Amino acid sequence: MSNSPSELRWRNRTNLLRHLHLHGPATRATLTTHLRLNRSTIKALVDELATDGLVVERLPDGRERPGRPSPLVIPQPDALVVLSVDIRVDEVVVGLMGINGRVFTRRRWDLRSGWPVEHVLVDIAEYARLLIGESTRPICGVGVAVPGIVRLDDGIVHDAPNLHWNDVALREWFENELRLPVDLGNDAELGALAESTRGVARGAHDVAYVFVDVGVGGGVISRGASLLGTRSHVGEFGHMVVRTGGRECYCGCEGCWETEIGRAALARALNLPENCGREEVAAGMRALLQEPVAVRRALGEVTEWLAVGVCNLVNLLGSDLVVLGGLLAELPAEVVALVEETVQRRSIVSRAVCGVRVEQSSLGQDGPLVGAAEMAFQRALSAPRAAFAGTKRRNPAASLHVESSPVRSR
Amino acid sequence: MSNSPSELRWRNRTNLLRHLHLHGPATRATLTTHLRLNRSTIKALVDELATDGLVVERLPDGRERPGRPSPLVIPQPDALVVLSVDIRVDEVVVGLMGINGRVFTRRRWDLRSGWPVEHVLVDIAEYARLLIGESTRPICGVGVAVPGIVRLDDGIVHDAPNLHWNDVALREWFENELRLPVDLGNDAELGALAESTRGVARGAHDVAYVFVDVGVGGGVISRGASLLGTRSHVGEFGHMVVRTGGRECYCGCEGCWETEIGRAALARALNLPENCGREEVAAGMRALLQEPVAVRRALGEVTEWLAVGVCNLVNLLGSDLVVLGGLLAELPAEVVALVEETVQRRSIVSRAVCGVRVEQSSLGQDGPLVGAAEMAFQRALSAPRAAFAGTKRRNPAASLHVESSPVRSR
The missing domain is CATH 3.30.420.40 (ATPase, nucleotide binding domain)
Structure with a gap:
């Protein structure tokens, strides 16, 4: 971890954004306390986020306490959206989720047993491109939940036994297809992440x-x-x-x-x-x-x-x-x-x-879908600043045909 | 985590010291690379550590590469010492260990089966005080390994079934007796720490x-x-x-x-x-x-x-x-x-x-002993600067009698 002033500033910004994403609107005073930063730093960061359209500021309605009220910082769900995919053994669910956990769109369809992996992925990619293309919001990443053993270093689904998938280079394939950063996780692990960020845990x-x-x-x-x-x-x-x-x-x-x-x-x-x-x-x-x-x-x-x-x-x-x-x-x-x-x-x-x-x-059955979105947000919220600027431009470029097979030859 | 310049500086110093503790002597050039800090920052930190007696600098012997050689920074084992205690089911081992894992003193004795917890602890404290009193080196902390379930928040040995110990307020008792910061851990967990810092892992x-x-x-x-x-x-x-x-x-x-x-x-x-x-x-x-x-x-x-x-x-x-x-x-x-x-x-x-x-x-049977020392070093190496200055003064003050019972009344 490097500690240059600009990186420090970016880390503070990321922490602030993550706090708003996880906990919702907060006053500047609360943010000052929770993030252990001084008031002027918080003000500068909030101003920057407001300029980027990620938050708006509003004076709180109630005036119960005397003195100058601390402005409420409200995250803008529209400002940062991820695509979430939950591949289950017998169905697929795809959704768009905004900052602070807001669900915009969501669709599910059945998965025919024995349907080849290429067909399943082409269907998902097509629907995903449709959503991305229609979206007026910038999509900044994709999270995918899979019921199997996922290798984190190379983004390969090593073994999804109930889908009969072996060594599927899913991350690389989706990244090629959607031209967006893709994160891949095991469904149950993402369910745990979802419960700990937005559920009973x-x-x-x-x-x-x-x-x-x-x-x-x-x-x-x-x-x-x-x-x-x-x-x-x-x-x-x-x-x-x-x-x-x-x-x-x-x-x-x-x-x-x-x-x-x-x-x-x-x-x-x-x-x-x-x-x-x-x-x-x-x-x-x-x-x-x-x-x-x-x-x-x-x-x-x-x-x-x-x-x-x-x-x-x-x-x-x-x-x-x-x-x-x-x-x-x-x-x-x-x-x-x-x-x-x-x-x-x-x-x-x-x-x-x-x-x-x-x-x-x-969260019941929704755990992995919500968790996949959270995983994508974890990357998006700490991405370098350039990634925010670029997201709108980069979305619709993805081609419609399958460029390469996601299944590894062994 | 606060990010003020002085805290940042302290964190960098801690990281540098930890690197030397774990990896031994290193050139300033290596430290610059590993810690991702610039050369002038490394130089200032090394100078500070040298002033505090924690390291010495020496030009490396070989001159294989052209150009000005990068000075070798050598941690001084004597400069920072911890007391390590491994309480086993049928014996006790106590040792003094210096920075970079050097063992100075070590003694073991049998534990009689059924010996009351108070007697076991009094024996350990007496021998520990002897070691501390004789030491010309500042002792900066104590690590204790126990074969049982240790609660981290209150430093209580909840259950050490093979010793028949229940709810023993071991950390508080040793802190009172030795007037030093005490850390407590489960023996196997400390063995894992030892293997990962100095062993096969x-x-x-x-x-x-x-x-x-x-x-x-x-x-x-x-x-x-x-x-x-x-x-x-x-x-x-x-x-x-x-x-x-x-x-x-x-x-x-x-x-x-x-x-x-x-x-x-x-x-x-x-x-x-x-x-x-x-x-x-x-x-x-x-x-x-x-x-x-x-x-x-x-x-x-x-x-x-x-x-x-x-x-x-x-x-x-x-x-x-x-x-x-x-x-x-x-x-x-x-x-x-x-x-x-x-x-x-x-x-x-x-x-x-x-x-x-x-x-x-x-590390064989020594795992928990080495791990207990590492645990004490983890605290000592990140302790605020005042702790280093104070260690020499604070040691011999501990009284010789048992001030309170370590066994909780329930």
């Missing part, structure tokens, strides 16, 4: 996030920041072995968490076909809501394996909050309470920190 | 460290920095449940990793009494070295459970290096190779990052 320091759809993924927030592995993301929670001699998993192990609490396991517990859709499983769980006895009978075993895995996570990671996302957000509240009670009783770390909370996600 | 970004003595502990280095939980340390690896329906653990669970690979499990595998000492187990493993068949027969089951746990760690944490410390550093090399091969084959994350390495600790 907001303000929590150490969070383990479990996301159940077809597979089981996870993300970790440690001391308020996403935990990242070296080349891969962290949190293949689904492939923690929890049950000795349990069912065979496609990964080659037996008794993985995924085989015990994934969508197929939930479907089995509810007497539904193993390959049924997300909505059927969710509906099956909702149908149990009025019948406590049926809940225990149907979900008793899933509850036990959920508790075993959550207990391991808490003991290993020292989390003080565990967030259950995806299909787990549909679990009856009493199952969640039972898991929390079991973990508090069994986990030696929970006993040391006086109780770990287990909560259901407040 | 030096330079590695994402490390899981497993430390086996009576219990099984762990530490995580994520992107080059220690991973910390909120109030507790992370890494109660020993209480990850790996074996469904396995042996009962004192923590209340069954089949914890600790019951499968801890010292008692190793002793059972070697046909030794479960409560035998560290040296007996280590000797038992060394005796196997020449007999590959006996290794497989004796340690086959331990190897399997070791692999299951390591595989879970890699899948959850995305580590690219797993370091086996404590008694695991005595394992025959073929067992380690087998664990590595198994993890590379089974772990979906290892396959994604093209192989995870499993290596034995290079």
